Amino acid sequence: MSDPFDAALDLLRRLPPSQTQQNLASIISIAPDLEDDLLSSVDVGLAVKRCPKSGRDYLCCDYNRDGTSYRSPWSNDFDPPIDPDDAADLVPRGKIRRMEEELNKSIDVYRELYYEGGVSSAYLWQLDEGFAGVVLVKKSSGGAGKGGWDSINVFEIIEATSKRSAHYKLTSTVILDLGLKNDAVGGLELAGNLTRQEELDQPLAGLRDAEIESSHVANMGRMVEAMETRLRNLLQEVYFGKAKDVVGDLRSIRLLSEAEQERQSHKEAISKMGGATI
Structure with a gap:
């Protein structure tokens, strides 16, 4: 079985x-x-909750969940509240929390520039060796032409002993869900997901803790930007390019008169060159 x-x-x-x-x-x-x-x-579309303390929206995933409670990156509190003893082990503090706060500010700017809306969240947590994190972005549109984009970027980071560089492992998944429904075309739906992974060694600037923390945030931000751009282009090619090829094979959009005119011009060109007519 x-x-x-x-x-x-x-x-x-x-x-x-x-x-x-x-x-x-x-x-x-x-x-x-x-x-x-x-x-x-299993990667699913991200849910949105509102932080009762800050009044700002944040995204829910398995990395900020404890049972049915989710931690807000803005207040660092769980909603609904969990047992204080459990929270002490699950809530990041010190260096990890400082980087998480800076990363959320940076991703918020990135989201506004690239997505012009939506919701973003970033979460970090300590590992036995190094630390890990996730950067989330969600953008949805409604109406007759609905659409949803959910981006999940998971990091594992290990600093070199010298603290002059770090090894980054990034696993990114984009979930795309598009739909159109009206009287003219009826119902049309296009949905799927794409996952890619990348590993890089990146330098860390500065000697003080604050400078090293800022370098981590900058390195993660650049990797997310490059990976999301790559995934967006792949989705464009895989989903929309393939759909266009299939529809084109099913029925031509050219008028019969245009096709006949092109065939006639082709015959005349071959005839003038002394070739056999088709």
Whole structure:
């Protein structure tokens, strides 16, 4: 008998990508013991919550979750509140929190420049060796032409012993969900996701802790910018380019008169060159 976790992942791969959130919830209701493993393994659209302390929106994912509570990057508090003893282990402090605050400010500017709206959040946490983090961006549009873009960028960072450089491992996933529904075309839906990974060694500027922390933030920001640009271009080529090729193979948009005129010009050119007519 196959492993239930593998069977659940196999099932989700065969169901419509635009309904992953609903299908995931249905599978968890049937097999609640798989909840933690599935939530940490399956990429779904990001949920938005409002921080009661700061009044700002933030994004929810498995990396800022404890049960049904989520930590706001703006206040560093869980909502709903969790046990203080548990919070002490889950809430970043010191160097990690300072970098998290600076990273959120930087990503907020990046989001406004590239997305002109949406919501962004960044979370960092300590590892046994180095630290890790995630940068999230979500942009949605409604109406007859709905659209959703969810970007999940997960980092693992290990500093060199000299603290003059660090090794960065980035795993980025973009979830795209587009739809159009009106009387003219009926219903049209295009959804899917794309994941890419990159590892780089980057220098760290400065000698003081504040300078090294700022270097980490700058390095992560540049890597996210480059990776998201690459994924955006790949999505453009894979989804829209392929859809255009398929539609073009099904039916030509050229008028018959234009095609006939081109064939006639082709015949005349060959005839003048002394070749055989077609």
